Amino acid sequence: MEGLNGLKACQKGISQALAQGGQGCPAPCVAKEGAPGDPKWRGELVQGPGLPMDVGGKGPALDGAKASPEDGSPKGIQAPSLHGAKGNEGPPEAPKLQHLAMRGLSGGHDRSVSSSSTCSSFESSQESDEVFSEEEGKPGRRKMLRKTKSWKTFFTMVHWSLRRHSSWVQLAGHEGNFKPSEGGQILKKFSTVENTCLEALMGDTLRPYVPAYHGVVVKDGEHYIQMDDLLRGLDAPSIMDCKMGVRTYLEEELTKALLKPTPRKDMYQKMVKVDPSAATAEEHSQKAVTKPRYMQWREHISSTASLGFRIEGVTIEGGAVQKDFKQTRTQEQIIDTFLIFTKRQGSILRAYQSRLESMRSALLESAFFRTHEVIGSSLLFVHDRQGRANVWMIDFGKTLPAPPQLALRHDVPWTRGSHEDGYLIGLHHLTHTLQAAQRRLGPEEMPAPSAP
Ligand SMILES: O=P(O)(O)O[C@H]1[C@H](O)[C@@H](OP(=O)(O)O)[C@H](OP(=O)(O)O)[C@@H](OP(=O)(O)O)[C@H]1O
Numbered sequence: 001m002e003g004l005n006g007l008k009a010c011q012k013g014i015s016q017a018l019a020q021g022g023q024g025c026p027a028p029c030v031a032k033e034g035a036p037g038d039p040k041w042r043g044e045l046v047q048g049p050g051l052p053m054d055v056g057g058k059g060p061a062l063d064g065a066k067a068s069p070e071d072g073s074p075k076g077i078q079a080p081s082l083h084g085a086k087g088n089e090g091p092p093e094a095p096k097l098q099h100l101a102m103r104g105l106s107g108g109h110d111r112s113v114s115s116s117s118t119c120s121s122f123e124s125s126q127e128s129d130e131v132f133s134e135e136e137g138k139p140g141r142r143k144m145l146r147k148t149k150s151w152k153t154f155f156t157m158v159h160w161s162l163r164r165h166s167s168w169v170q171l172a173g174h175e176g177n178f179k180p181s182e183g184g185q186i187l188k189k190f191s192t193v194e195n196t197c198l199e200a201l202m203g204d205t206l207r208p209y210v211p212a213y214h215g216v217v218v219k220d221g222e223h224y225i226q227m228d229d230l231l232r233g234l235d236a237p238s239i240m241d242c243k244m245g246v247r248t249y250l251e252e253e254l255t256k257a258l259l260k261p262t263p264r265k266d267m268y269q270k271m272v273k274v275d276p277s278a279a280t281a282e283e284h285s286q287k288a289v290t291k292p293r294y295m296q297w298r299e300h301i302s303s304t305a306s307l308g309f310r311i312e313g314v315t316i317e318g319g320a321v322q323k324d325f326k327q328t329r330t331q332e333q334i335i336d337t338f339l340i341f342t343k344r345q346g347s348i349l350r351a352y353q354s355r356l357e358s359m360r361s362a363l364l365e366s367a368f369f370r371t372h373e374v375i376g377s378s379l380l381f382v383h384d385r386q387g388r389a390n391v392w393m394i395d396f397g398k399t400l401p402a403p404p405q406l407a408l409r410h411d412v413p414w415t416r417g418s419h420e421d422g423y424l425i426g427l428h429h430l431t432h433t434l435q436a437a438q439r440r441l442g443p444e445e446m447p448a449p450s451a452p
């Protein structure tokens, strides 16, 4: 299907997601995490992910950032890089929720500021005992709960339920790379490269655009990077992952492949699944391709090579994750996808555009950006049913310091040895795509002009 008509497939997929997202939405309706004894459990003020603006007019935007990551998390631990390791233990599958009672979420007012950015934040519910999953809401289940004699058992069950009802959704990337964590944070498998980047970014002008970093933790004998969960506190978030740049592989991966080609059978399989005619006769006979060959092919069948970004995955209001965008290549296809993704809400499209514009200014000021080639990094677009919208920079697992003698521009095509990533080319086209999407809307779909 994907090989035949990317747009049709993508629209069909997103429409299905829309249909599923509209009712009985699965997990991402999040109330709060935490255990008895945890301040959040007691209904005290908790911090939510930063949002640049409340396009739905539900609350004021705040500027400012907390000075440093939370104390108490072990920082700067020297550990071997795990980047690229494919873990087997993914986050636990989230059950469907019918309702996660949560008074105080939608009207959360800004009394605390997320460590990660300009933001709104949310109060946790005061009524923690109103939390039931769909299963727990069934009559038999209620009866069973009433019969529960031990408070300990009761609290254990509710705690288990809260933990499972985390907002966590993974749109792209390696399976098993993430673990949910308490307190509105997530754990990502440790890599020296990403850890070094996040540490540096906490002191850079880009800090408001990346998830707040909370150091390195060890869990079950493995090292993880702890960072803010960008979905925390959102009401049935819709999420899109766009991978940035005109190039998605490292120059060293190319050099390695030229010196000592490593045939990748898995990549050959992924290639011929999309387009059996894409492989050469030699590749067919070996049933393998090299990594740069696969990555370059992916760049050209999608919008990466031409527009400097591509859509990796989308979910709408907690519906199924759609990853069928390998052949979404033209600006028209991407405009259509954004219109479906935002349900044609002009206010959301405008908020995204404005966030990208301020991100661009920060990138141009950033010492980090000037000195790093940013490969395989994504922008995570997130909005929710309350009309809140934000865009974040994530995934720095292949973001490396450029050779010191090179002044990176980020807005020119890549040539071998230039270390250019084309990040600003992608940002330019994304901003234009959002503008073009807004031009497709009727006046009734655009937000009312703000009062003078
Ligand atoms: O999306 P598909 O077509 O499946 O291809 C994937 C993505 O490009 C991964 O990038 P990302 O992690 O940014 O999603 C990449 O991981 P790297 O980050 O390691 O380059 C994988 O390389 P391998 O991990 O070598 O398979 C490659 O197989």
Ligand SMILES: Nc1ncnc2c1ncn2[C@@H]1O[C@H](COP(=O)(O)OP(=O)(O)O)[C@@H](O)[C@H]1O
Pocket (backbone or CB within 6 Å): 169, 170, 171, 172, 173, 174, 175, 177, 186, 211, 227, 228, 229, 230, 231, 239, 241, 313, 378, 380, 394, 395, 396, 397
């Ligand atoms: N801080 C975060 N908060 C919420 N979701 C995140 C966060 N970081 C990553 N994700 C989710 O996980 C997916 C993969 O993340 P990424 O960092 O790209 O992983 P990988 O390094 O395995 O490619 C993203 O598409 C997004 O859905």
